Amino acid sequence: SQQGEEDPQALSIQEGENATMNCSYKTSINNLQWYRQNSGRGLVHLILIRSNEREKHSGRLRVTLDTSKKSSSLLITASRAADTASYFCATDSSYGNNRLAFGKGNQVVVIP
Amino acid sequence: DTAVSQTPKYLVTQMGNDKSIKCEQNLGHDTMYWYKQDSKKFLKIMFSYNNKELIINETVPNRFSPKSPDKAHLNLHINSLELGDSAVYFCASSNRAYEQYFGPGTRLTVT
Numbered sequence: 333s334q335q336g337e338e339d340p341q342a343l344s345i346q347e348g349e350n351a352t353m354n355c356s357y358k359t360s361i362n363n364l365q366w367y368r369q370n371s372g373r374g375l376v377h378l379i380l381i382r383s384n385e386r387e388k389h390s391g392r393l394r395v396t397l398d399t400s401k402k403s404s405s406l407l408i409t410a411s412r413a414a415d416t417a418s419y420f421c422a423t424d425s426s427y428g429n430n431r432l433a434f435g436k437g438n439q440v441v442v443i444p
Numbered sequence: 445d446t447a448v449s450q451t452p453k454y455l456v457t458q459m460g461n462d463k464s465i466k467c468e469q470n471l472g473h474d475t476m477y478w479y480k481q482d483s484k485k486f487l488k489i490m491f492s493y494n495n496k497e498l499i500i501n502e503t504v505p506n507r508f509s510p511k512s513p514d515k516a517h518l519n520l521h522i523n524s525l526e527l528g529d530s531a532v533y534f535c536a537s538s539n540r541a542y543e544q545y546f547g548p549g550t551r552l553t554v555t
Contacts, residue, residue: 375546377545437485
């Protein structure tokens with residue numbers, strides 16, 4: 333079954349603004365990951381947050397995880413035109429089936 | 445150095461044909477995957493191999509057959525191609541379900 337439903341689906345912002353995306357999931361997880369996909373390319377891993385972590389930073393990325401609400405958010409600060417991409421969350425279920433369930437993806441367009 | 449490579453990048457073929465997509469990873473990972481991404485960018489797992497053993501086999505038509513000759517390679521063979529098979533196919537690798545490394549994708553168009 334597909335977990336991870338990002339919201340909103342599409343976001344258009346000006347360069348320098350912050351972009352926030354949300355992701356919800358349905359089952360218990362070991363970790364939650366965010367990936368970026370540039371047009372015509374494969375997915376690139378951005379950040380992983382474990383189920384016992386609440387917040388994690390990596391450069392201009394900030395991820396939060398609320399396991400009680402089964403949700404996560406990805407914040408990109410001071411966006412750049414190069415951040416234009418689709419962003420996916422993916423969950424690693426606690427059921428140990430050794431797979432990631434990917435969400436539908438958010439399209440982010442950063443206008444220079 | 446390419447971590448996960450796929451060939452070909454583009455594949456245009458007619459209905460009914462048989463085609464293969466090859467994938468190789470040089471990361472030393474134990475697990476490899478095939479995903480299908482549709483036109484709405486929905487990413488769906490198809491297969492997963494761990495150390496050459498099939499561990500995930502989603503509800504995929506048996507026209508699709510993965511083959512893993514060794515830990516570094518996972519190929520996908522598709523028989524009797526149909527229009528609905530048109531999509532982008534991604535290979536990925538990882539150690540367990542930690543971060544996955546994706547190939548550049550193979551855009552398959554069936555006419």
